[in-house]
Amino acid sequence: MLKDHAKLMQAILVSGEITGRKKLQKMIFIAKKIEFPFHERFQFHFYGPYSEELTTRVEELCNMGFLNEVKEKKGGYFQYRYTLTDSGKEFLSLNEVEMPSLADCFIDMNEQNARFLELVSTVLYFDNLSKDEVTNKVFTLKSSQRYTEAEIDEAYQYIKTLREKTQ
Secondary structure (H helix, E strand, O other), X not given: XXXXXXXXXXXXXXXXXXXOHHHHHHHHHHHHHXXXXXXXXXEEEOOEEEOXXXXXXXHHHHHOOOEEEEEEEEOOEEEEEEEEOHHHHHHHHHOOOOOOOHHHHHXXXXXXXXXXXXXXXXXXXXXXXXXHHHHHHHHHHOHHHOOOHHHHHHHHHHHHHHHHHOO
């Protein structure tokens, strides 16, 4: 049971700190789509791919004292920051998780903004469609984000870069 929890903890550990629930969701989804062994099920939601399982797993890790969630008021909304606790680090040291290239990918993704990761995850969610069909989906489903064709091209290039890191 805790194997999937440990994978999530490892992802947060190598990232140092992840700021934002949405960003965490997108990073795990992207990692799953580029072949990291995350098993959470995702559905398409208002902000792109979303996993209720992942939300529950994060809550469980916080309740077990392995994950630190700091809630900060930021303007008119709350933002969450995630880091591993000392107990979480100790647990991971005893339950090793083998995921080569995870650090490279997660450090890179963590440097991106949530808006861009939302686009990348949306492109990956519809990866069974042609690029033109994906572009139409992005323009339709994400019209409020006002993504450009150049940003969509950048998302495709970014996905290619991440996949190269895993080889």
